Amino acid sequence: MTEDYPHTLMELERRFATDQACREYLFALRWPHGFVCPRCGGRQAWPTSRGLWLCGQCRYQASVTAGTIFQDGRLPLTLWFRAMWYVTSQKNGVSALGVQRVLGLGSYQTAWAWLHKLRRAMVRPGRDRLAGTVEVDETYWGAREEGVVGRQTHDKALVLVAAQQEGARKIGRIRLRRIPDLTQGTLHGFITANVEPGSVIRTDGLPAYGGLPGYRHDPVVIAGSGKTADELLPRVHTVVALVKRWLMGTHQGAVSHQHLDYYLDEYTFRFNRRNSASRGKLFYRLVQQSVQVAPHPYRQLIMPPLAGAS
Numbered sequence: 546m547t548e549d550y551p552h553t554l555m556e557l558e559r560r561f562a563t564d565q566a567c568r569e570y571l572f573a574l575r576w577p578h579g580f581v582c583p584r585c586g587g588r589q590a591w592p593t594s595r596g597l598w599l600c601g602q603c604r605y606q607a608s609v610t611a612g613t614i615f616q617d618g619r620l621p622l623t624l625w626f627r628a629m630w631y632v633t634s635q636k637n638g639v640s641a642l643g644v645q646r647v648l649g650l651g652s653y654q655t656a657w658a659w660l661h662k663l664r665r666a667m668v669r670p671g672r673d674r675l676a677g678t679v680e681v682d683e684t685y686w687g688a689r690e691e692g693v694v695g696r697q698t699h700d701k702a703l704v705l706v707a708a709q710q711e712g713a714r715k716i717g718r719i720r721l722r723r724i725p726d727l728t729q730g731t732l733h734g735f736i737t738a739n740v741e742p743g744s745v746i747r748t749d750g751l752p753a754y755g756g757l758p759g760y761r762h763d764p765v766v767i768a769g770s771g772k773t774a775d776e777l778l779p780r781v782h783t784v785v786a787l788v789k790r791w792l793m794g795t796h797q798g799a800v801s802h803q804h805l806d807y808y809l810d811e812y813t814f815r816f817n818r819r820n821s822a823s824r825g826k827l828f829y830r831l832v833q834q835s836v837q838v839a840p841h842p843y844r845q846l847i848m849p850p851l852a853g854a855s
């Protein structure tokens with residue numbers, strides 16, 4: 546399937562005016578090579594009047610949203626599509642309150658849950674690892690951020706940042722992950738999961754980064770270099786500053802440690818597609834990945850302690 550997506554809000558409104566139109570779009574993304582029955586693997590199906598597909602082999606009535614983040618929804622798909630458009634068309638993303646207002650949702654909880662479901666769809670299963678020369682460094686989120694209010698600001702969350710070098714100064718793709726500690730096992734686990742073997746790993750002098758077979762370690766030594774850590778690992782430091790600004794801006798710093806990973810996923814999704822020619826393309830990716838991930842029922846998302854969190 547060629548990448549087919551709306552380019553403007555007008556186009557979106559026209560094209561996805563009915564749930565049936567949304568379902569057909571999801572169908573093409575979920576089964577790009579034609580229908581596959583989730584029960585028997587049959588390849589032939591007929592649409593039913595209830596918006597399902599009847600398998601010609603086993604008579605199973607398949608739903609295009611079953612097993613995706615859209616399943617069990619009582620709200621129309623047309624509203625989901627507008628939520629996805631809003632989330633991807635805003636360069637810096639949106640808060641749950643913003644989504645609630647724009648879509649006229651009756652409940653803040655619904656807006657909050659939708660955003661969290663969509664964040665889970667922002668990580669593509671089996672995505673490529675970073676490669677080439679990759680800067681890796683750790684940072685903290687929470688306790689020291691000025692203006693952070695709420696209950697979870699006593700401890701700091703530890704976050705690892707990886708940024709791929711592109712040319713002399715530019716940043717390629719990034720990866721962000723909350724980690725429990727700075728032990729060698731944790732650091733090596735992150736690198737193995739996020740960077741292709743054979744790559745060069747540039748870090749500060751923390752010894753725990755070293756000794757990973759299959760990678761070339763290039764520790765920079767700050768002492769005596771006449772340079773600051775920012776100058777020696779400029780990309781990760783830029784990314785750290787941008788992520789923090791985003792968390793403080795779009796989300797007013799009200800991000801609990803418990804949910805931090807999902808916000809980091811959202812930031813990664815946005816950053817790695819920041820040069821995309823069309824916002825519609827982000828919409829397309831989000832819808833595509835939304836029908837590829839397992840559903841996340843509300844009870845699994847776990848509400849934040851206070852409704853003020855975004």
Ligand SMILES: [Zn+2]
Nearest residue numbers: 582585600603
């Ligand atoms: Zn079947």
